[in-house]
Amino acid sequence: MKNFFLAFTLIFSVLLSSACVDKGGTNNNGSTGDGAGDIKVGVYGDTTGATSSFGLSTKNGIQLAFDEINAAGGVNGRKLQMIFEDDQGTPEKAKTVISKLISQDKVVAVLGEVASSNSLAAAPVAQEAKIPMITPSSTNPKVTEVGDYISRVCFIDPFQGSVMAKFAANTLKAKTAAILGDNSSDYSKGLTQFFEQEFTKLGGTVITKQTYAQKDQDFKAQLTQMRDQKPDVIYVPGYYGEVGIIARQARELGMNQPLLGGDGWDSPELWKLGGAALKPAYISNHYSADNPAPEIQNFVKAYQAKFNTAPDSLAALAYDSAKVLADAIKRAGGTDSAKLKDAINQTKNFAGVTGTITLDASRNAVKSAVVLELNPAASKFDFKETIYPEGMTAPTTTPNTNAMTNTMSNANAMTNIIGNHGRGQ
Amino acid sequence: MDTFVQQLINGLTIGSIYALIALGYTMVYGILRLINFAHGDIYMVGAYAGFLLATQVFNSEPSIFAFVIVLLGSMLIAAIIGMAIERFAYRPVRKYSRMTTLITAIGMSLFIEYLFVFIFSGTPRSFPQLIPNDNYTIFGNATISTSQLLIFVVSILLMIALQYIIFYTKTGKAMRAVSFNLNSAKLMGINTNFVIAFTFALGSALAAAGGVLTAQYNPKIEPLMGIITGLKAFVAAVLGGIGNIPGAVLGGLLIGAAETLVVGYGSNIGIPSTYRDAVAFAILILVLLIRPAGLLGSNVQEKV
CATH class of the missing domain: 3.40.50.2300 (Response regulator)
Structure with a gap:
C-alpha cells in the first residue's frame, strides 16, 4: 500500500512538472525574411x-x-x-x-x-x-x-489601475474598496498594486484584499469575507472567465456594490457568464466602439x-x-x-x-483611457468618461483619445509622469 | 457568527460535489485497487453532456422538470462512457500489473481532456440556468441560493440511493463480494466483469451529477475543469479511507469546509487565501503520515 502510494506520487509529480522546455533553435542572424516575396x-x-x-x-x-x-x-x-x-x-x-x-x-x-x-x-x-x-x-x-x-x-497598468481608482474616488465617491485579484496573473497583481496606491493617495481605504487562482470555481468564501466589511466598491482586476462568476456569486450573497475592473473583462463571453449580475459595474478600457x-x-x-x-x-x-x-x-x-x-x-x-x-523611452504607448459602464441588458459597454494621464489635458471636442493629437505638445510631460509610475514599483 | 455559518454553507456546497466524485474513486478502488484518474474528467464529461442536452436537445423554459431530465440524461450518458472506458481501456490491461492500469488511467484522463479541447475548444461555455435562482436568508445574514440547496438535496438523495444499491440489492451484494476478493467471487459464480462495469457506471453517473450540479451553481464549464476538482475529490477519498464509502463523503465535506475556512479565516493567522488548494494537499500528506489508511479506513468489513 505504501509503496503503491509512493509510486503514484512520483508519477504524478512527473506529470505535473512536465512543463514544456523548448529552447528551439533561435540562432538566427536577425536578417531573415529580407528580400523579395511576402x-x-x-x-x-x-x-x-x-x-x-x-x-x-x-x-x-x-x-x-x-x-x-x-x-x-x-x-x-x-x-x-x-x-x-x-x-x-x-x-x-x-x-x-x-x-x-x-x-x-x-x-x-x-x-x-x-x-x-x-x-x-x-x-x-x-x-x-x-x-x-x-x-x-x-x-x-x-x-x-x-x-x-x-x-x-x-x-500600462500603473495608468490603468489609477484610472479606476480615480473613477471610484471622484465619480463614484467611494471611500472604501475591497480588491479580489487573480494571484496567478501578472496583469492582475499589477493592477491590484496600482489601484491601491492611487486610491489611498486620493484619501480612500482598501479595507480588504483577497485573491483567487485562475480556473477557481468558487469565490463565495472570499466574497463572504468581504461582505462583512461593507466596502463601497469591489475592484476585480481579473479576466472575463472568472469575473462573470464572481459577479453572480456576489449578487447571490446580497452584495450590490459597483464592481470595477479592467480591460481583461472585455469579451463577448462575459455577458453569457455574468448576465444581469454585471450591473452596476464599470471597467477601464482602451477605446469605446460607440465613439462617433x-x-x-x-x-x-x-x-x-x-x-x-x-x-x-x-x-x-x-x-x-x-x-x-x-x-x-x-x-x-x-x-x-x-x-x-x-x-x-x-x-x-x-x-x-x-x-x-507615440512610444516613450520605455517603448510604452502613452494614451488616455476610457471608463465604460456595463449594460448587460444590451450586452454592451456604454461610454462613461475619458481619463487622461497626468499632464495631459482633455481636448475640447470628441470625448475620446483620438482628439489627442492636439495635446501632443504635452507628450514629454506625460512620458515623465508615466515613466515615474512605472519605475515606482 | 453569520459569517461563519455562511462560510460553512459555502464549504459544504463544494464539499458535497467533492463527495459525489470521491465516491466514484473509492468504489473503483475498492473493487479493482485502481485509481481511476479519468474519473475527474468524467465529471467534466457529465457537465458537457448536460450542457448539450440543455442547449441542443431539450431547450425549454427553466423548470424543475427540465433540470431533472438534463440531470438524469447526463448521468446516463456518463454511465455509458464510464462503462466504455472500462471495457476498452482498463479491461484489456487488467491482467497485467497494477502500474500498467494506473498509467492507462492517466493516459485515458489526458485523452478525454484533449479530445474535449479538440471538439469544444478550451473556451469556457456558460451553462444555461435550468431552475430560477433565488436566495433564502436562513440565519442572520447568511443566505443560501436555490442552486446550493439543489446541490445538498440531490447529493443526499444520490448517496441514499447508492447506500440502498450496495446493501439491499443483489448486485450490491455482488459488488461487496468482488471487493473482498475478485477471484473467489468469480469462483462463486459472480459475473465479475458485469459487476466491475456496473461499478464504473455508478461512479460515473455520480460524477456527472456533480458536474451538472456544479454547472447550475457556477455556470462556467471548460474541458479542463475536472483536473483540480478531480484531484481534490481523490484527496477526499484518501482522507476518508480509500475504498470506504462513508469515508469518501466525510472526506469530501471536510476538504470543502477546510478550504473555504482557509479563505475565510486564514488571513487572520497569516495564511493568504491563495493557499486554499495547498491546504487540501497538505491534509493529504498529513493523513498519509499519521493514518495511512485514512480516517475511516481501518479494517472495515464492508469495503466496496
Whole structure:
C-alpha cells in the first residue's frame, strides 16, 4: 500500500512538472525574411484556452489590418502574411510557439500576446533572437522591460489601475474598496498594486484584499469575507472567465456594490457568464466602439462586416499594432531587424483606432483611457468618461483619445509622469 | 457568527460535489485497487453532456422538470462512457500489473481532456440556468441560493440511493463480494466483469451529477475543469479511507469546509487565501503520515 502510494506520487509529480522546455533553435542572424516575396509576420495568442476570446479578437484585428494593407498594394510593394500559432493561453506554450515562429517560420516580427504572463514568458525569446515583438494589449510594465526589441501599443497598468481608482474616488465617491485579484496573473497583481496606491493617495481605504487562482470555481468564501466589511466598491482586476462568476456569486450573497475592473473583462463571453449580475459595474478600457469619430466607425463597420461580431478593444489594439508594424517596415525601408526595431521604437503621433500612438523611452504607448459602464441588458459597454494621464489635458471636442493629437505638445510631460509610475514599483 | 455559518454553507456546497466524485474513486478502488484518474474528467464529461442536452436537445423554459431530465440524461450518458472506458481501456490491461492500469488511467484522463479541447475548444461555455435562482436568508445574514440547496438535496438523495444499491440489492451484494476478493467471487459464480462495469457506471453517473450540479451553481464549464476538482475529490477519498464509502463523503465535506475556512479565516493567522488548494494537499500528506489508511479506513468489513 505504501509503496503503491509512493509510486503514484512520483508519477504524478512527473506529470505535473512536465512543463514544456523548448529552447528551439533561435540562432538566427536577425536578417531573415529580407528580400523579395511576402513579409512573414508571426502572431501568437490563445484561441483554445481559458482566454480564447482574446486570441481570436487579436487574430481577427490583425487579419483585417493586413487585408487592408495588402489590398492597398502592401508595404514597399510586398504583401504581409500572417503566420498564427495558438498558445492555449499558457506561458509555457507561449514560449514554445514564439520559438517556432522565429526559428522555423523565420518571421520578421512578432505580434502578441494579450495576457501579460504569456507575453512575459515569450518576450525573452524574441529579445534574444533580435526579432521585434509588439504586444497589442499586455499592460503589465515588466513586459517591455525585457529589452529594446519589445514594445507595445497600449497603456500600462500603473495608468490603468489609477484610472479606476480615480473613477471610484471622484465619480463614484467611494471611500472604501475591497480588491479580489487573480494571484496567478501578472496583469492582475499589477493592477491590484496600482489601484491601491492611487486610491489611498486620493484619501480612500482598501479595507480588504483577497485573491483567487485562475480556473477557481468558487469565490463565495472570499466574497463572504468581504461582505462583512461593507466596502463601497469591489475592484476585480481579473479576466472575463472568472469575473462573470464572481459577479453572480456576489449578487447571490446580497452584495450590490459597483464592481470595477479592467480591460481583461472585455469579451463577448462575459455577458453569457455574468448576465444581469454585471450591473452596476464599470471597467477601464482602451477605446469605446460607440465613439462617433469616423476612423473608429469605419473600423467597427469593416470588422463587423468581415467577422460578423463587434470588435472589442483587443481587436482594435491588434489592428493598431499591425498598422504600426507596417508603418515601421515602410519607414525602415525593409525588414532588417535592427532597423525595424528602431523604426518601431520611434513611432510618433501614429493615428490609430485606439488613439494616437507615440512610444516613450520605455517603448510604452502613452494614451488616455476610457471608463465604460456595463449594460448587460444590451450586452454592451456604454461610454462613461475619458481619463487622461497626468499632464495631459482633455481636448475640447470628441470625448475620446483620438482628439489627442492636439495635446501632443504635452507628450514629454506625460512620458515623465508615466515613466515615474512605472519605475515606482 | 453569520459569517461563519455562511462560510460553512459555502464549504459544504463544494464539499458535497467533492463527495459525489470521491465516491466514484473509492468504489473503483475498492473493487479493482485502481485509481481511476479519468474519473475527474468524467465529471467534466457529465457537465458537457448536460450542457448539450440543455442547449441542443431539450431547450425549454427553466423548470424543475427540465433540470431533472438534463440531470438524469447526463448521468446516463456518463454511465455509458464510464462503462466504455472500462471495457476498452482498463479491461484489456487488467491482467497485467497494477502500474500498467494506473498509467492507462492517466493516459485515458489526458485523452478525454484533449479530445474535449479538440471538439469544444478550451473556451469556457456558460451553462444555461435550468431552475430560477433565488436566495433564502436562513440565519442572520447568511443566505443560501436555490442552486446550493439543489446541490445538498440531490447529493443526499444520490448517496441514499447508492447506500440502498450496495446493501439491499443483489448486485450490491455482488459488488461487496468482488471487493473482498475478485477471484473467489468469480469462483462463486459472480459475473465479475458485469459487476466491475456496473461499478464504473455508478461512479460515473455520480460524477456527472456533480458536474451538472456544479454547472447550475457556477455556470462556467471548460474541458479542463475536472483536473483540480478531480484531484481534490481523490484527496477526499484518501482522507476518508480509500475504498470506504462513508469515508469518501466525510472526506469530501471536510476538504470543502477546510478550504473555504482557509479563505475565510486564514488571513487572520497569516495564511493568504491563495493557499486554499495547498491546504487540501497538505491534509493529504498529513493523513498519509499519521493514518495511512485514512480516517475511516481501518479494517472495515464492508469495503466496496
